[in-house]
Amino acid sequence: MPGDAPLVYLDSGASAQKPRQVIDKIRECYETSYANVHRGVHTLGDRITIALEEARETVRQYLNAASTEEVIFTSGTTASINTVAYGWARKVLQPGDEILLSIQEHHANFVPWQQVAKWT
Secondary structure, three states: OHHHOOOOOOOHHHHOOOOHHHHHHHHHHHHHOOOOOOOOOOHHHHHHHHHHHHHHHHHHHHHOOOOHHHOOOOOOHHHHHHHHHHHHHHHHOOOOOOOOOOOOOOHHHHHHHHHHHHHO
16 A cells, blocks of 8 residues: 555445455355255255344344345345335325435446436
8 A cells, every 4th residue: 555554445335345244255155055045945945044034034124124124135225225216106106295315426326316306
């Protein structure tokens, strides 16, 4: 690093640095449990499905959600924004409602809301 300064990574919204525990768990999953979740009736499918549902329960407790059905995992922030904008907001927003965004929004967050605004 220039000047031997410690690294401070500030682009976590796009691709966060992973803690060692996360890297180790991902490696373990790829090596011992990689399979489709809720898709198979075999040992690996069962193992990874149980792990996913245990993670969902942990997140549910952390967020104090009423049910694990309120906890949804997506592939990332963009997929999450699209799910909320195109799934929930299109059904809930009414003509005349306002959608407020800052000028600092990432394009992946701006466009879905722009589209939803056209439809309401």
